[in-house]
Amino acid sequence: MKGQNSDMKQSKPGKGGFSDRKVDRAFYWMAVPAALIFTLFLYVPFIQGVAYSFTNSQGYGKFAWIGFKNYWALFRDGRVGHAYIFTFLIAVVITVLVNFIALFISVALNGKIAFKKGFRAIYFIPYTLSVLVIGYVFKYIFMTPLPALGQALHIGWLSQSLLTSERYAWIPIVFLSVWQAVAYSTLIYLAGLQTIDTEVYEAAAIDGANAWQSFWKITFPLIGAFFTINLVLTLKNAFNTFDQVVALTAGGPDSKTETVTYLIYKGGLTGGEYAYQTANAVMFFIVLAVIAFIQLGISRRGEKV
């Protein structure tokens, strides 16, 4: 008789709002080993990373504690600074474009169009594909057919490969990210649009509202929660842009398209800057945490209004 009959019942709350009832031991066997493995594979590496950031380790061999030297060096490293600025700029551009396009497509897919299911299936395809592999396809498109098109149409900036241009190499990276991320965002918006009762639109139409008004006055406020989810998710993914850079530019030309994640990988695992890049990773974590808090604050305030 292992089971306790009182397990599932809400017994009197103990101190601090927590219950005093006895928990069946099996529940501990379910959760505690997982917590230990989780600690071993996630929290221990995290703490190790923080510890290594105060050393001069190359990832192997002897090392010494050097205090905050890595961090001071980070602030004076132009390549690191550029990676941060680049990552933030493309993250913002990607987030804006993805949400703008996904909103438009989801409203259209939710509208009175023919072959609804077929189009929905097509628009979701990019989410199922490997970013790296489809990235190689786009790399070739940006390298050969597109410059040929630019030459034929006499468009100066398009006549050469965008990938090798210091000024324009960000465009293919943003394009690939947006191309892929729109699929998932569209799906979330579609889920949001389905929670809206169509009678609301009929009432608005009777009152003489046009499509534009009914979108901004009815649709957009009603899917506000989904807009927030999408902003957070898109921004989070865009900050970690990696596969796109590997597939398209490998950070070039002249390190101009390195994202922070790419720099951490490249410098830390292949460039002998193990400790230095763990410091970079810790700094990246702090910066992202600050942004997350700001985002949380903004969305809280938005919900109160």
Added chain:
Amino acid sequence: MSQTKQIGSPDMSRSSSGPLPHRSAFEIRLHNINWWLTAVVAVLSLTILVPLYFTVVTALKTPAEAGTFSLPTSWQWHNFVDAWNKVNYPKAALNSGIVTVCAVVITLLTNTFVAYAVARNMDKRFFRFLYYFFIAAMFVPFPVVMLPIAKQFGSWHMDNVIGLILLYVVLGLGTNLFIATGFIRSIPTALEEAARLDGAGTWRIFWTIIFPLMGPINATIAITTALWAWNDFLLPLIVLTDQSSQTIPLAQYVFSSQFATNYPMAFSSYLMALAPILIVYLFAQKWVISGVMRGAVK
């Protein structure tokens, strides 16, 4: 977020499903269709279809002919054979298959009971702590732990397929727990109490009652885990060191840095990398979309 919980099983086709009693209803529906909007949606969908078309035609051309959107003048089917041998495609596909299947099965068999234990004991301080302990991992960006994980797995001799599978199971736990606990808490406890009175233990209750009831959430977890494990590039890149354990994306990475000049052969290999998931998606499209959507709106 309370409004999002109402849509348990999204049905996007509300307007187009249901019986059509007679022709006139069909005609009314046709009349209601906005053909301008349909045209816009169709044109925009070309941004997805044209790159896929380009992949297929380029894969079948000669190197001299590649680089345009035209159909091949002579179909070079041998490109696929060449790429198959050059990339060692069967080995990579087998590795990807093993990683994906094992990651999905082990994730389903473990993450679900962790979620169950946490969801049913949220009134206890310890389990409430565990809930936040697992969820917090969702907010640790992977680059932060990437370098220590790469180093650790090397020194533990887990820089292989087994280590990779384990990482998918562990790193997915936060999100899966988040999706599953809400669902489990919506299952009434009456069934479990009745089974308990009949003498069933907690494990048996979980496997015979709760796990089958979690069907829709299990589908969501399975689909998102499968797509992640199959397409992921970063984890195999930092964990796998032995060439014989390469997954498909990693094999493509190595391949394209070695033989980058023969584009049709490279594209045959890209197409073979993309094809398995495209074929599965073609047949299970409705199921995949509703599964991913259920996870998204949680």
